[in-house]
Amino acid sequence: TGRSYARLCEELGELAEAIRVLPAAPGYFLSEAADVFAWLMHIQNVVESQNGVDRQRRGEALEVAFCTAYPDHCVDCRSVVCKCPPILETTIGRIGHQAPATKAGPESDFMTSEDALATFQTKVR
Secondary structure: OHHHHHHHHHHHHHHHHHHHOOOOOHHHHHHHHHHHHHHHHHHHHHHHHHOOOOHHHOOHHHHHHHHHHOOOOOOOOOOOOOOOOOOOHHHHHHHHOOOOOOOOOOOOOOOOHHHHHHHOOOOOO
16 A cells, blocks of 8 residues: 555645646646545555455445535535635634734735746646
């Protein structure tokens, strides 16, 4: 399973890159997300096989964990169809103490995403 974990880590790195370039290459994300999912399922099968889990029951623990983490409603607003804003205040609060309080723009060390696309002449499809 060591090689499988190494491959999963490699795929996670590629998924992170795909997220970074999502505006310019959205198809790349779909491809890499599928790869990460496939390696997760592979590792799940290997671990459960090594632990003697019957073939018919493999994946049940993962299913329960997934359904608990992602119930049939949004865990923040409790609506079946999420009505939360794109960035939750709780996320900003969590990230806020980890990053300097600054904004992107001309008076900042950071670029806006629009400025980055223009600067690097990237076309969004």
